[in-house]
Amino acid sequence: MSIARQVLNCSRFTCRSAHVTCRKTFTTSQHVMMSRHTHAKRIEGLDKNVWVAFTALAADPSVVNLGQGFPDIPPPSYVKEALAKAASVDRMNQYTRGFGHPSLVKALSQVYGKAYGRQIDPLKEILVTVGGYGSLFSAIQALVEEGDEVIIIEPFFDCYVPMVRMAGGKPVLIPLRLKSGKKTITSADWFLDPDELAGKFNSKTKAIIINTPNNPIGKVFTKDELQMIADLCIKHDTLCFSDEVYEWLVYRGHQHVKIATLPGMWDRTVTIGSAGKTFSVTGWKLGWSIGPEQLMKHLQTVMQNSLYTCPTPLQEAVAQGLLLNYELMDQPECYFTSLADELEGKRDRLAAIVEEAGMTPVIPEGGYFMLVDVTALNQDLSHMDEDEAYDYKFVKWMIKEKKLAAIPVTAFVGEESTKDFEKYIRLCFIKQDSTLDAARSILKSWTKV
């Protein structure tokens, strides 16, 4: 007999004795009925999302959007052509191999075989997913559960924490700390304190998530820094999820290092990449995980029980794009190089615009975001909602009053670190020059007031 029915039966009984009790019990049974439609516990507290709020605000066409991380520059024409070509082939419009379209996993195996300096099995060591996001999800669902702790470095791409929580894990946060007396601050001035990091590892630590180049700061972890993390992973027998979606966007004087290539790390690392970030096609939502079979097989299990397979024509087109650039690797015509060159110019341009406006940029070594310190503007926001962090208020105010959109950086940190990051906003610079010019006009007129 259902609970609702039992409660109703009771209510009939008590009804005879007291009218008031009857009404109360009816409400209880109604409540019981409604509560049957409640959500699973795994999503408790995970419904809020910074993007939902800020994408809506920035959607106004009169707003210059340097917020959400997507290009307004077109993708290379050959990837679009490859997609159109794939879509014209009958078979390409039907299901492909679940763990990754054969031509794509082969191309990935080639490109990354070179990058890793090892043979990568396309069928057993690669999984194609719905964006880098989907890879993070598959890895965390496959390998993290109740009782596991996962170390996350702040500031972090905001999905890491809810994903770990949804898997029943406990996020353990550690901030990058600014160490600089220098006039020009770069992402290289943000460090992990080795002792602080070591102190976060314990017997429950299942994994550490690293993101290099980092979103939002743009830090490109050096080999030494990665070695320090690797040593701890090996010592504590911890896994490493390495989010490297911006791997090709590294600027002069810096080098992207794959933690999985350090000794002892291949067997315990899942490395994540993204077609969206690689080819400026975020709307294709294709990504991949690469790692040893004993880890990848569990990600594949999650994949086969969640969405089974990714779209075929998109995978075929990405395969073509990878093969083309594989031939050109290390040459200036290679998109992985040419895009980085193009973005370095935009980076420097935006940094100058920001400085002109009296704010302090943190020059990123990689990625396509820039942190900007707005302290010097001394903007009075006392009229706004008390409860929100300064950067949330600042960005909302800036969108409304100045028609310029950014993303508040405290969205990328835990509560305890809020005070250290609330004077920063994040700007995206993978934008057309005209967009950056428009931002410049806004910022110029701002300081004139």
Add this chain to the structure above:
Amino acid sequence: MGIIRNIAASLVLLRQSSVKNNHKVIMSRRLHARRTDGVDKNVWVEFTQLAADYKAVNLGQGFPDFSPPQFIQEAFCKAINGGPQMHQYTRAFGHPPLVKSLAKFFSRIVVQDIDPLEDILVTVGAYQALFCAFQGLIDEGDEVIIIEPFFDCYQPMVVMAGGKAVYVPLRPREGSAILSSGDWVLSADELASKITPRTKAIVINTPNNPLGKVYKTEELQMIADLCIKHNLLCFSDEVYEWLTYDGAKHIKIASLPGMWERTVTVGSAGKTFSATGWKVGWAIGSGNIIKYMKTIHQNSVYHCATAAQEAVAHGFEREYELFGTPESYFQQLPTMLHHKRKKLASCLESVGLQPIMPEGGYFMVTDISSVKVDLNDLSTKDELYDFRFVKWLIKEKGLATIPVSAFYSPEHSKEFDKYIRFCFVKVNLTFLT
């Protein structure tokens, strides 16, 4: 000699353990999450591989061997060439033109005002919509009723969500010859007997895969009555909704009184527009339920590919205008498949098999009990009869199908091991003659 043998043995042991340490055993504690236990096997992986190995004609897996209709291919091309925003992120819960056209289209069908932003979630195929439903709404210990035969993913999805699958089989009607999927029915008493205080939801699939059954209003009403009585959720997988034959009518359980607020209806662009490789699907339901699925979606894949959604939106705009007319793809496709279905059935009958005529969907189930073959393949000795038969058919006759017991629970599979499933959504059935 003895010493050498000892040393050799120790060396082997040492080597073995060092190989283990270097390659396999890197965690002294448990590596993979418990949620992946017991959900790693998959019938498709095994049989697709076998079909490929023997270069068999594949009537197993369910996808068309023809192209999507021209108007939708054109819409996709247009989207691809449609400006940079077509290649960048769109709205996470569904591309605005798509959710608007879905809301408009389906509001007319269910006679319910569907809110495009609140009541619809666009997903990576209907598969991911089902995943979001189970993950968002099923908790540890919740029971979920699954009607057999069932599309095989329902069971592992229930398990991965911590739920417990409870099965109720469709059974051939007593007495008369089993000629149609309409002859397979659900016993109201048997279904009611499976409901307990822990039952959270029931999963229905109409038109059904693999049987092709199209549930009639009375049958859905019976299920609806139980859902309302016991306050259950209903997950209704309707991916084949446009593929009904011989005048069978597809009915949406969500349109029955009292069902909108408790039903998640899942649909598929892949099946609707013969483009399974696009992986665009959706869940439609009351915002109160969809919102929980959105939370799963935003913490798993977040966005779906933009250009394909744009193309599907155009597809639905076109079909909205042409609905009910002969130009509608939703008329043309079932008409074309109607003939394929008949052709396959007569061919199977001519070789002594007994097909069950499907009222809807992509598939035809055939009774193989009257066929006498010598399944002397020792490698399949311990498997169920239909699994053995299918493997024999692949290896000896170069024809790939799927064993129907794969769509049954372990407790009932032995009762239903004399059926195999064919996909007839193929233009190229010439080999049959």
